[in-house]
Amino acid sequence: MTDQIQLGVVGAAGRGMGYQIPATEDERVKVEAVCDIVQEGAERAQEAFDAEEAYTDFHTMIWEASLDTVLIATPVEHHVAQSVAALKRDLNVLCEVPAGRTINECRDLVEAVNQSSGMFMLAENDVFRREWMLVAELVSDGCFGDVYYARSERVTNGKDHIEEALWRRTWRVERNGVTYPTHNLGPVGRWFLDDRIERVACAGSGHHHIDPRGDPYDQEDTVVMLGKTENDCLIVHRQDILSERPAAGYRFELQGTKGCFESAAHSDDTHRISFADRNENGRNWESLEEYADEYLPECWQNIPDIARDTGRNGGDYLVFETFIDALVSGSDPAIDIHEGLDMTLPGLVSQQSIDSDGEWIHVPDSREW
Known part of the structure; x- marks a missing residue:
């Protein structure tokens, strides 16, 4: 990918807010849309992420907004369903942990990753x-x-x-x-x-x-x-x-x-x-x-001061940045589907x-x- 990444954030007013600093500071990224099931939260996140659009329904966001990448920061019961839906649209996915709630869910996720041209990375910040x-x-x-x-x-x-x-x-x-x-x-x-x-x-x-x-x-x-x-x-x-x-x-x-x-x-x-x-x-x-x-x-030797204001003393910053690095360079994600399931x-x-x-x-x- 060479153009600016068009990002959508779901769960944006909750856990997604932990990624506000890297998502808004990285010039390679434009937060195109945010999504939260509570309208007030969606509007608050839209302002924080300087997003073009705000949604209260994830599926509406991935079909209507101009996205190539989604960050899934919702409760775990939604991780697989939302990841699979995004991957079927060939969107890149950075998904919070754990990957899924059941072994069958994890099988569905692997199948979706294998059939998609989108990249999947598990956002394990620790x-x-x-x-x-x-x-x-x-x-x-x-x-x-x-x-x-x-x-x-x-x-x-x-x-x-x-x-x-x-x-x-x-x-x-x-x-x-x-x-x-x-x-x-x-x-x-x-x-x-x-x-x-x-x-x-x-x-x-x-x-x-x-x-x-x-x-x-x-x-x-x-x-x-x-x-x-x-x-x-x-x-x-x-x-x-x-x-x-x-x-x-x-x-x-x-x-x-x-x-x-x-x-x-x-x-x-x-x-x-x-x-x-x-x-x-x-x-x-x-x-x-x-x-x-x-x-x-090296990633810790050169970490910017703003990263320390993110979760895990910079872990949230680095998990996001390594994902963006992989998208831009075309390299493998730092935590691919199989390491995520390990x-x-x-x-x-x-x-x-x-x-x-x-x-x-x-x-x-x-x-x-």
């Missing part, structure tokens, strides 16, 4: 977090040796967050298992290079909380998913959004034959790393930041496993569909 990209560079350079274990956690008291937007309840806690995996499995997947989770087993801690209406959550308070990769590595993921506790956010560990990494446990802590050929044979910790001068990716499907299969008393269940490879 893949672009500064610290996780720095770890990925160290892995790629062999500093960890062969990685064979990772642990990730998403731990926060999210009950109030769910009540503020009840659609979150529908897909986060009205089903059991790992319902929101991509912010964790995205970065971890980059650390395991060409490997992918091939089977999972999932178990929970039981039900100990009720919602403000006195109804129990279908989601167990803490769920833990074990994942085995095609190369027989182990990935452990914990999701807990119901327990009474201070938020700990996202936490990670990575272990290889030559080194290990542990993310900060709390806001006043530091990300730490240790390698066998340094620090008294790997028996002491260093700050991850010690490696930034040598290994920080971080989505294990969570969906975990929901089958927890319903089957922790049975190990195969995770399909979308590349074979």
Whole structure:
């Protein structure tokens, strides 16, 4: 693509607003239309994005507005249907996470991507977090040796967050298992290079909380998913959004034959790393930041100041910019449909496993569909 990209944003007054800075600052992009189901929100977003048109219906927008690209920032129950509709019109799609709610939905999405001339990219912003990209560079350079274990956690008291937007309840806690995996499995997947989770087993801690209406959550308070990769590595993921506790956010560990990494446990802590050929044979910790001068990716070395005002400390900016870069250059998207499903499907299969008393269940490879 050489001309200015004509962008439509759906969910523009909600999550879509997180992309307002890159969408309006990038001269390669013109926000042609915005869409929100609430008229007032659509009008507010039209002003914020300096858009030509505002809609309250997505299908009307993609048929009537002059678009070649759409950003889908709606609740997850709309991701696949809206992505498929846009791809059938050969529009490029940047879609929020997770990719879909069911395996059948994900199959429909792959079919639409395969039959469309439009590009699809999953907007997993945590893949672009500064610290996780720095770890990925160290892995790629062999500093960890062969990685064979990772642990990730998403731990926060999210009950109030769910009540503020009840659609979150529908897909986060009205089903059991790992319902929101991509912010964790995205970065971890980059650390395991060409490997992918091939089977999972999932178990929970039981039900100990009720919602403000006195109804129990279908989601167990803490769920833990074990994942085995095609190369027989182990990935452990914990999701807990119901327990009474201070938020700990996202936490990670990575272990290889030559080194290990542990993310900060709390806001006043530091990300730490240790390698066998340094620090008294790997028996002491260093700050991850010690490696930034040598290994920080170029996209973070040159990131503009305005990017830090976007979500994930710049992650929203970079996920949008890499998508636009791919459209302009004709290169592959940074997170294509298959990588996007590598971080989505294990969570969906975990929901089958927890319903089957922790049975190990195969995770399909979308590349074979």
